[in-house]
Amino acid sequence: MKRSIVKILGIAADVLMFVIMLLQMLYVFMGNTLHEILGICFFACLVFHLVLKRKWIKALLTGKLRKAGKAQKLAAVITCLLLGCTAVLMFSSMGVSRTIFPWFKLLGSADLHRYLASAVFGLMAVHGCMYGYVRAKRKKRAAVLTVLAGVACVSFGLFGVPYLNRHFRTVDISYAAAVTGEKAEWKGSEPLVVYFTRVGNTDLEPDVDAVSGASLLLADGELMGSNRLLADMLTDIIGCEAKAVTVTGKKYPSGYGATVSVAIDELRDKARPEIVPIDVSGYENIILVYPLWWGTVPPAVSTFLESNDFTGKTVYLIATQGSYGFGSSTEDVKESAPGARVVEVMSIYCDDIPDSRDTLLDWVKRR
Ligand SMILES: Cc1cc2nc3c(=O)[nH]c(=O)nc-3n(C[C@H](O)[C@H](O)[C@H](O)COP(=O)(O)O)c2cc1C
Structure with missing residues (x-):
């Protein structure tokens, strides 16, 4: 040559x-x-x-x-x-x-x-x-x-x-210390907490490492979605029930980047993944806990909202994110749940989730 x-x-x-x-x-x-x-x-x-x-x-x-x-x-x-x-x-x-x-x-x-x-x-x-x-x-x-x-x-x-990679790490927490504590009375009809989280909707291996699992929690060594942790805090404070929005059929990929790609495709296509049905007909108040996905609710949450009648109900929004705010999620929830009163409660930065119990408690007491 x-x-x-x-x-x-x-x-x-x-x-x-x-x-x-x-x-x-x-x-x-x-x-x-x-x-x-x-x-x-x-x-x-x-x-x-x-x-x-x-x-x-x-x-x-x-x-x-x-x-x-x-x-x-x-x-x-x-x-x-x-x-x-x-x-x-x-x-x-x-x-x-x-x-x-x-x-x-x-x-x-x-x-x-x-x-x-x-x-x-x-x-x-x-x-x-x-x-x-x-x-x-x-x-x-x-x-x-x-x-x-x-x-x-x-x-x-x-x-x-x-x-x-700052959000791409697992955080070890004590479940009891994060979730259990002082209770507060919910004024009015008891709410239902509905949450979406990656764990349970993703093909994560049980020994998923810090790098493939963005913002994942290990509660007492067990993998747990951070939005599930918030839902558990709320059920502990209020004494109410919580239900997970769980996709059926397909799961999201284990890699964070891969999930982000799938999510953008789903959002662009206005996909409505099939989920395990959640019936909210017996509740006047729903506390919706969800991560921001591309600045809005994950498509499976839209499926949940669109498969129920929210007329006359109040939907309290608790968003989690790696940036700030609610993005366009509030408007999108209003569109998917016509007739509902939609109330922004708080948007929690993902790193602050394990320490959010007091903030949630304070909100339940104040409202
Ligand atoms: C597919 C996907 C898209 C995301 N998009 C956003 C976003 O647009 N803005 C933001 O601040 N955080 C975004 N995040 C970060 C999550 O909202 C944040 O890490 C959340 O706490 C994850 O909750 P989870 O571990 O319970 O699923 C995104 C995460 C994923 C997986």
Whole structure:
């Protein structure tokens, strides 16, 4: 093959590796299977890169690099460090793999995997820039760029990725401490709490990890939807009944990103997934607890609303979200439940859900 073509392929593989690594950091938006497949593509590119750089490896192994200049020596040290970290990352990738290498049990720590990925990402940037530096004419500028690229990439891995993933973690709570406590009298006819939550409507594995399960709660070690927790708080405070909106037939995918994609399609198509029927005919007051999905109620909640007659009833809205407010959910509930008096009660930020009992209690007392 012509040298120029090999050179172009080499550069393409290097750029591809960097892009793949960046995408790998955005794991939560891609889901596990694609992450694992891209991981294999990354290591295939690496093998190709190493084959192209075989002369350099030979020079390193035979000690010829001893004659090289300071910058080249430093670049070689960075490269060796990068290779070492990447090798460990490869084993840790297999260790945390759930789809392609589930049988591989070594180095299965997700934290180790994440820290190694950040280190590799940063070292890749420095490695690339170092070789740019060796060839650069304006050394000072190249040195500053090299340091900046390394710091930016490591910082992105260490701080940017956790920030992007801030809602994508499981939170351990004590069920009794979160749910049980002071009671309050509900003035008027006893309400029915109706709630929707991902757990129960999603194909989640019982040992779902923090990354695939956005904003999931482990109540005494058991997976629990955060809106279910709010419903349980309300039933404990008021002493009323709660019913879950449960889809039948299909379930939502376990990955957060995948559910988000399905949800946007459903909302665009105005889908009304089939649900286990909930009869509200015996109630004047319904407390509806739901997560915002794309700024409105999940389609299954619309199914629930549209399959009942809410004329003369009051629907109290308790929304949960990863941003703020009710989005367009209030208007959408009014449209799906004509004849109902719809009252916005509170919108709770997802991280605040486990500590919301007092706020709910206060509302029941005040109303
Ligand atoms: C499909 C989907 C869409 C979402 N859309 C929004 C949104 O538009 N705005 C927002 O603030 N939060 C959004 N969220 C975050 C959820 O509202 C929030 O995490 C909620 O607390 C999840 O409750 P759950 O764990 O009981 O299902 C979305 C979550 C999912 C799964």
